[in-house]
Amino acid sequence: MKAVRMMESQKNKRFDEIDKMFENLQKANDETVDSFKKRLNQNESEKARVDLAGINANMKKSMMIKRPVVPDNIDVELGSRYEYFLYIVQNVNYGTSNSESYVKGHRKALNKYLNEADRNPTNLTLIKAAISDEINDSLKHSKTSLESKGYFDGLNYLNKALKKSKEIMANKINEILKRELS
Numbered sequence: 001m002k003a004v005r006m007m008e009s010q011k012n013k014r015f016d017e018i019d020k021m022f023e024n025l026q027k028a029n030d031e032t033v034d035s036f037k038k039r040l041n042q043n044e045s046e047k048a049r050v051d052l053a054g055i056n057a058n059m060k061k062s063m064m065i066k067r068p069v070v071p072d073n074i075d076v077e078l079g080s081r082y083e084y085f086l087y088i089v090q091n092v093n094y095g096t097s098n099s100e101s102y103v104k105g106h107r108k109a110l111n112k113y114l115n116e117a118d119r120n121p122t123n124l125t126l127i128k129a130a131i132s133d134e135i136n137d138s139l140k141h142s143k144t145s146l147e148s149k150g151y152f153d154g155l156n157y158l159n160k161a162l163k164k165s166k167e168i169m170a171n172k173i174n175e176i177l178k179r180e181l182s
Contacts, residue, residue, distance in 0.1 A: 034094040065102050065146065067153050068092045070160040074168060089114055089158065105150025106157070111150035113158050128162050131155055 070088055079083050089110050094103050116127050135155050143149045 001053075022169060023059065042155070064097050064099060065153075066098055068093050068094055068106070068157055070157065072166050074164075081124060081165045081169045083125060084116065084168050085117060085161055086114070088161040088164055099146050099150075101146040102153075104148035105145075105152075106149035106154040107150075108147075109151045109154025124162055124165070127160070131158050131162070135159065 001036060050103065063139070071091075074084065076087060078087060090111065092107070113131060115129055116130065117124060135152070138152050138155065143152050
């Protein structure tokens with residue numbers, strides 16, 4: 001019995017849909033050609049606005065930048081300033097919404113100076129001087145692309161990573177001296 005009622009209900013729904021289609025056809029017949037064109041154009045312009053809104057949202061998303069931050073606390077015990085510097089630079093958190101070209105530029109700067117640090121791990125002062133020089137040169141030029149902005153921010157990140165690694169080692173040395181002098 002329930003199955004029969006469900007089938008009748010479905011038939012009624014189909015008939016309702018068909019009735020609505022006939023009503024729409026009748027309205028379309030009553031409509032003038034000019035008003036029909038006007039309605040079509042209006043629907044197209046609304047669709048175009050929706051499409052443009054979606055495109056703008058995607059563009060904004062692809063242009064989003066979130067500058068990576070050098071962590072305040074580093075919970076690993078390493079043996080040298082160079083190792084802390086490497087740890088900070090190799091564990092950059094770009095998040096999930098950063099622009100690919102921004103990240104590409106940022107990584108380009110990091111890789112360039114990681115290679116320099118690998119060549120001379122006992123003297124990071126030379127690398128700091130090279131980074132400072134490049135930052136000063138970059139300040140003279142406008143950063144028109146996201147990649148160039150990422151590169152510039154990468155240089156600043158490296159500068160902060162060098163400073164943080166120096167602070168960590170200075171604190172470690174200070175703790176050792178305190179223990180020895182007590």
